[in-house]
Amino acid sequence: MNNDDRIDQAIEGQLSDAELEQFQRDALADADLMTAYVEKSSLHGQLMASSDDLVRLLEMDDPVVVSTPKRWFSAGIAAAAAAIVATGLTWIFVEQKSGPKIKAVATLEQAEGCRWAGSELPTAEGSRLPAGTLDLVEGMATLKFDSGATVTLEAPATLEVTSAMRCRLVEGSVVADVPESAHGFTIDAPDLEVIDLGTRFGLTANQFGGSHMMVFEGEVEVRKNGEETAKLIREGHGFLNGAERATMNREIERSPAAHAVRARNGWLNVSTAVGAGKDSFMRRGTDSSMGAEPLMMVKHTDLEQGANNERRGILTIDLQNVDRTQISDAEFLLDVEPSGFGFSTMVPNSKFAVYAVTDDSVDRWQEDLVVWENAPAMEDGSVLNKITQQVGTFQVLRGASAATQIQISSPELSEFLRNDANGLVTFLIVRITSEHNTSGLVHAFATKEHPDAKPPTLSLKLK
Amino acid sequence: MEIPTVQTEAYLRLLAQYERDVTAYVHSLVNRREDAEDILQEAKIVMWRKFSDFEQGTNFKAWGKKIALGLILNYRRKEKTRATSPVNQEFIEAVAAEIDRRGDELDVRGEALQNCLRKLSKPHRQAIVWRYYEDCEVAEIAERADRTESAAYRLLSRIRKMLAECLEREIGVLNHE
Numbered sequence: 001m002n003n004d005d006r007i008d009q010a011i012e013g014q015l016s017d018a019e020l021e022q023f024q025r026d027a028l029a030d031a032d033l034m035t036a037y038v039e040k041s042s043l044h045g046q047l048m049a050s051s052d053d054l055v056r057l058l059e060m061d062d063p064v065v066v067s068t069p070k071r072w073f074s075a076g077i078a079a080a081a082a083a084i085v086a087t088g089l090t091w092i093f094v095e096q097k098s099g100p101k102i103k104a105v106a107t108l109e110q111a112e113g114c115r116w117a118g119s120e121l122p123t124a125e126g127s128r129l130p131a132g133t134l135d136l137v138e139g140m141a142t143l144k145f146d147s148g149a150t151v152t153l154e155a156p157a158t159l160e161v162t163s164a165m166r167c168r169l170v171e172g173s174v175v176a177d178v179p180e181s182a183h184g185f186t187i188d189a190p191d192l193e194v195i196d197l198g199t200r201f202g203l204t205a206n207q208f209g210g211s212h213m214m215v216f217e218g219e220v221e222v223r224k225n226g227e228e229t230a231k232l233i234r235e236g237h238g239f240l241n242g243a244e245r246a247t248m249n250r251e252i253e254r255s256p257a258a259h260a261v262r263a264r265n266g267w268l269n270v271s272t273a274v275g276a277g278k279d280s281f282m283r284r285g286t287d288s289s290m291g292a293e294p295l296m297m298v299k300h301t302d303l304e305q306g307a308n309n310e311r312r313g314i315l316t317i318d319l320q321n322v323d324r325t326q327i328s329d330a331e332f333l334l335d336v337e338p339s340g341f342g343f344s345t346m347v348p349n350s351k352f353a354v355y356a357v358t359d360d361s362v363d364r365w366q367e368d369l370v371v372w373e374n375a376p377a378m379e380d381g382s383v384l385n386k387i388t389q390q391v392g393t394f395q396v397l398r399g400a401s402a403a404t405q406i407q408i409s410s411p412e413l414s415e416f417l418r419n420d421a422n423g424l425v426t427f428l429i430v431r432i433t434s435e436h437n438t439s440g441l442v443h444a445f446a447t448k449e450h451p452d453a454k455p456p457t458l459s460l461k462l463k
Numbered sequence: 464m465e466i467p468t469v470q471t472e473a474y475l476r477l478l479a480q481y482e483r484d485v486t487a488y489v490h491s492l493v494n495r496r497e498d499a500e501d502i503l504q505e506a507k508i509v510m511w512r513k514f515s516d517f518e519q520g521t522n523f524k525a526w527g528k529k530i531a532l533g534l535i536l537n538y539r540r541k542e543k544t545r546a547t548s549p550v551n552q553e554f555i556e557a558v559a560a561e562i563d564r565r566g567d568e569l570d571v572r573g574e575a576l577q578n579c580l581r582k583l584s585k586p587h588r589q590a591i592v593w594r595y596y597e598d599c600e601v602a603e604i605a606e607r608a609d610r611t612e613s614a615a616y617r618l619l620s621r622i623r624k625m626l627a628e629c630l631e632r633e634i635g636v637l638n639h640e
Contacts, residue, residue: 013495028554037558
């Protein structure tokens with residue numbers, strides 16, 4: 001047998017005890033043989049250590065048939081793992097033990113109306129998930145980590161599953177429910193790290209920067225990037241990092257022409273960006289106007305009235321250049337956008353009402369002045385029946401994607417538009433559905449200040 | 464046992480960074496996979512227990528390898544099902560010394576390995592997956608590939624040889640860049 005063969009057989013465990021011992025003696029005496037052996041055995045070691053990458057690499061080209069790896073837990077390892085349960089660090093070893101081949105660390109328990117964008121992990125309900133990224137475009141998905149922690153992902157969101165005790169929220173919102181057994185479960189956000197101490201909390205990582213976190217039950221530790229010490233946040237309290245309002249105050253660049261009047265197949269689109277159009281929202285307890293915001297935020301609660309938990313949208317569309325008597329059909333269009341505030345988990349599928357304001361004097365409201373206290377067609381928080389008319393309702397499903405567009409069409413809407421006298425039509429957007437926790441989702445719709453979504457628009461069919 | 468969070472984190476960070484190196488090291492020294500995995504398991508526990516001895520800022524990889532080597536030598540000694548051999552012990556120490564001596568060079572090969580794997584033909588990649596991902600014995604690979612056992616073994620040898628040659632070239636390229 002030549003030496004190359006002997007090396008391979010030694011590595012593959014094909015030599016008898018006597019042959020192996022002879023080989024080892026020879027290698028100890030022969031530096032070249034030793035060098036050759038070390039080259040091959042370290043290649044073998046590297047292949048062993050990178051089996052994870054190996055399979056991914058192979059899947060990139062022609063698919064290769066891969067069945068489930070055979071070996072899981074040897075008895076010795078199970079015992080070793082059991083012996084260190086007391087350290088509270090069991091998962092490190094157990095989790096890494098079950099890998100590197102499958103290393104599933106969580107189960108996708110529930111996927112409610114989910115649409116996924118090229119996630120690298122399986123997305124069927126009940127799938128076992130190894131480390132990797134989930135990219136949820138629409139819907140709500142619940143992950144049960146093997147540590148016992150449950151994380152509900154609210155679209156749009158991107159979550160990186162790291163281990164049974166850790167994940168990273170790249171963007172979007174999650175609500176985590178962490179039992180005693182998963183004490184220490186950690187969620188990383190781009191700018192901070194939330195360590196759970198047995199609790200229920202929500203975390204939102206905003207694409208514009210500034211994560212915020214809210215503790216519903218129990219307590220958590222929050223550590224900002226670059227800071228040594230963590231801060232303890234107790235039940236009912238939140239933590240806001242940095243520029244909460246980055247999304248609100250950022251400079252909006254838009255081309256005015258983009259939202260101008262356009263015709264499509266005999267339909268005429270007129271948005272709030274046209275002429276004297278305007279859009280804003282009013283928030284109870286806030287006395288600054290929101291007219292320049294890219295989002296119209298809408299929220300409703302039947303819970304104890306907090307200072308700021310009611311928001312309504314208002315908008316006016318300029319139809320002065322349209323022969324309104326010729327309107328035969330009309331659609332009211334709104335683009336749903338993530339607000340970055342609150343959690344869908346706390347709000348069921350939500351119903352909204354659109355009120356048309358029949359008193360033309362109201363059309364004079366001003367974007368830079370309108371606030372809750374002086375909001376037109378409202379008194380003590382109630383929409384005034386005398387001068388308004390409900391022209392439609394719509395639903396936003398839990399976890400609706402940012403790409404959702406609301407369309408409302410009704411005979412009342414067309415009628416209202418035909419009968420308008422001054423060419424300015426004003427609407428109020430009110431949420432009817434209450435949240436069941438004060439951290440419920442704030443819904444948002446694009447306004448004319450939004451950089452890429454469509455502003456509120458009337459689509460009109462003329463005779 | 465109360466675990467200070469900061470220390471746990473520091474440990475996990477270092478482990479995540481160097482785990483692959485330690486894993487490759489142990490598998491280079493211990494050819495039976497089950498043994499190697501038991502040792503790795505134990506090594507991570509021991510490293511954690513002894514982590515307070517580790518001097519921050521020094522070489523975690525070398526420290527981890529040293530702990531693993533201690534365990535490998537002891538593991539062999541404690542093993543009762545097979546005759547212990549002083550030659551075996553000496554051999555492992557010699558191999559460890561050689562790996563140590565060539566440390567960086569072998570690490571670079573680890574990086575180049577991915578490129579070389581990519582260049583293998585489909586049947587060869589399949590064999591590698593069977594052997595290193597699914598943990599098949601040579602006999603089983605023979606069965607799956609419909610070859611004799613010695614042919615399957617020669618196939619693996621050949622693939623490893625091709626990989627080794629490719630690595631030479633890859634590293635040559637790297638060194639000239």
